[in-house]
Amino acid sequence: MKKGLARGLVTAGVALFAVVALAACGSKGADTKSEDKTIDDLKISFVPSRNPDDIAVATKPMASLLQDALKKQGYTVKKVDVTVGTNFEAVGEALASGAADVGYGVPGSTYALYKDDVNVILTATRAGLNKDSSDAKDWNDGKATEPTDKQATSYRSILVTGPSEKGQALAKKVNAGEKLTWQDLKDVNWGLSSTTSAAGYVYPSLWLNDNFKHTVMDLAHTVTIDSYGSGLARLASGQIDVLPMYADARRDYAEAWTSTYGQKESIWAETNVIGVTPAIYNDGILVSKESKIMTPAFQKALQAAIKDMATTDAGKKVLAVYSHEGYKDAKESDYKSEFAAEQLLQKNAK
Template sequence: MKAKKLFATSMVAFAAAALLIGCGSKESKTKESDSGSKALDELNVMFVPSKNPDDIVAATKPLSGLLQEELKKEGVEVKNVKISVGTDFQAVGEALSSGSADVGYGVPGGTYAVYKDETEVILTATRAGLNKDSDKAKDWNDGKPTEKLTDKVAKSYRSLLIAGPSAKGQELAKKVNAGEDLTWDDLNGANWGLAAPTSSAGYIYPSLWLNDNVKHNITELKSTVQNDSYGSGFARLASGQIDVLPVYADARSDFADAWTKEYGKKDIWTETNVIGVTVPIYNDAILVSKKSDKMDDKVKEALQNALINMAKTDEGKKVIAVYSHSGYEKATDSDYDTEVKAQELMKSQTKK
C-alpha cells in the first residue's frame, strides 16, 4: 500500500510539474509574439537585369545596409541581406519559384504572370511621368529628348519599338514619320532584338502591338536575336546588327550617354526613331517567393514598409534610381491581372 501511495504521489507531482512546464512554455511563446521581433539569418534579394548588370550591382551595393536598417525599425532583424542580379528575367522567376531567392526586385508584370503561382506581389514601383505619352509613334520623333517630369508620378509606362540607324531602320522610320502605316512585310523584313519572353516592354507588349496592328505575333518574325539586357540591345542597334529594338519608354534617355561614348554614335535622338507605341504597362513589381519559409505575413508587411520608407531617403533614392523608380506603393496580385491576360494571349498566339 505504501508503495502504491508513493507511486500515486509521484505521479501527481510529475503531472503538476509537467503542467507548470507547459504553462511556462506557452507563456514564453506569447511573450515572443507580443514583442513583435523576428530574426532572419539571411534574406536573398535578386534584381532583374533590365539595365546593365554591372551598373545594377554598383548602384544597389548600399541596399543591404539600408534594408537591414529599415527592416529593424519594422521589427525584423536580418543578419545578412544578399544581393544578386539574375542572368535574365526568367532566371529571377525561376529563383523565386524554387525559393532560392526570397525577394524579386524590379520584376516586370510579364515575368510575374508566368510565375504567379509561386510568387506574390507586395509592391509596385512609381516612376516620374514623361513629357511624351502619345499613342502615335511619330509624335515621339521630334529629335528632342524624352524627359522625366518631377511633378508627375506614374504607375504605368509604354513600350516603344525603336528603329535604329541601319538602312532598314531608317526605311521604317521614314514611312512612319510620313504618316504611313507599317505592313507585316515591312516589319518582318527587319532584324529584331528582343528581351526574354517574360519581359513586358521587350517582348510581350510588342507582340500584342503586332497582333493589333498587323495581325501577327512576335514568334512569327523571321529574324530575331535575344538580348541579355537592354544595354546589349542598344549596342546591337547602334552597330546595325539589328534594325528594331522594343524597349521601355525612357530607355533612350538612360542610354543616351552610352550611345555616344560606348557605341560610337552621334545622337540617339536623331539616329533612332519610334515606329510603334504599345498600350500602357503596369510598372515593375517587387515579388516575394511563396516557396520561401521566411515570407510570413510579418516579414512581408515589414518589407513593404521598409522599402517604401527606404525610397524616401536620400541614400535610398540613389539606389532605386538605377531602375528609374521614384518610390513604391503597396500592391496585390490583382493589380497585375492585365499582365496575366496578356500572357494568356501570348500562349494562344504561340499555339497557332
C-alpha cells in the same frame, strides 16, 4: 475498483496530461516565434533590365540601407544578399524555388508567369514622361524624352529603329504618316528581350497581334538580347533594325550612344519610334511563397521599410538605376492586364 476501470482512468489521465503538455509547449513555441524578429539571411534578386554590372554596383549599398530601415520596423536582419539575375526568368525561378526571398524590379509579365509562386507587395512609381502618345511619329521630333513632375504607375514600350538601311526605311514610312504592313516588319532584324520582359517581348507581341494578327514568334529574324544596353549597341552598329524597349530607355543610354557605341550623332537624331504599345503597369517587388522567412508580419515590415528607404537620399541613389522614385502598396488585381497578356502569349505558343 475494478482493474479495467482503474486502467482506463490511468490511461485517460496520461492522455489528458499529454494534451495539456503539448498545448503548453505549442503555446510557448508560437509565442517565441511571434516574438522572434531576427532574420539570419534575406536574399534579394534584381532583374537585369539594365546592364547587370551597373545594377550590381548601384545596388551594393542597399544591404545596409535595408537593414537600417527594417530595424526601425523592429526586425534585425543579420545578412542581406543582393544579387542580379542572369535574366528575368532566373529571378522568377529563384523566387518559385525559394532560393530568393525577394524579387526586385520585376516586370508584370514575369509576375504573371510566376504568380502562383509569389506575392506582389509593392509597385514602383516613376516620373511620367513628356511624350506619351500612341502615335509613333509624335515621338520622332528629334528632341529628348524628358521626365515630368507627375508620378506614374505605368509606362509604354516603344519599338525603336536605328541607323541601319532597313530601320531608316521603316522610320521614313512612319514619319510620312503611312501605315506599316506585316511585310514591312516580318523580315527585318529584331532584338528581343527574354520572353517574360514586358517592354522587350510581351507588349511588342501584343502590338503585333493588335495591328497585324501576328506575334513576335512569327518574325523571321530575331536575336535575344541580355540587356537593353547590349541591344542598343547592336542597334547602333546596324546588327539589328528594330529594338523594343521601355519608353525612357533612350534617355538612359543617350550618353552611351555616342561615347560607348561610337555614334556621331545623338540617339534622338539616329533613332525613331515606329510603334507604341498600350500602357504597362510598373515593375513590382515580389516575395516568394516558398520563403521560410516571409511571414505576413515580415512582409508588412518589408513594405514599410522599402518605402521608407526610398525617401532617403542614399535610397534614391540606389533606386535610380531602375528610375524608381517611390513605391505604393500593390495587390494581384493591379496586374490583371499583364495576366491577360501572358495568357495570349501562352495561347499563341501552343
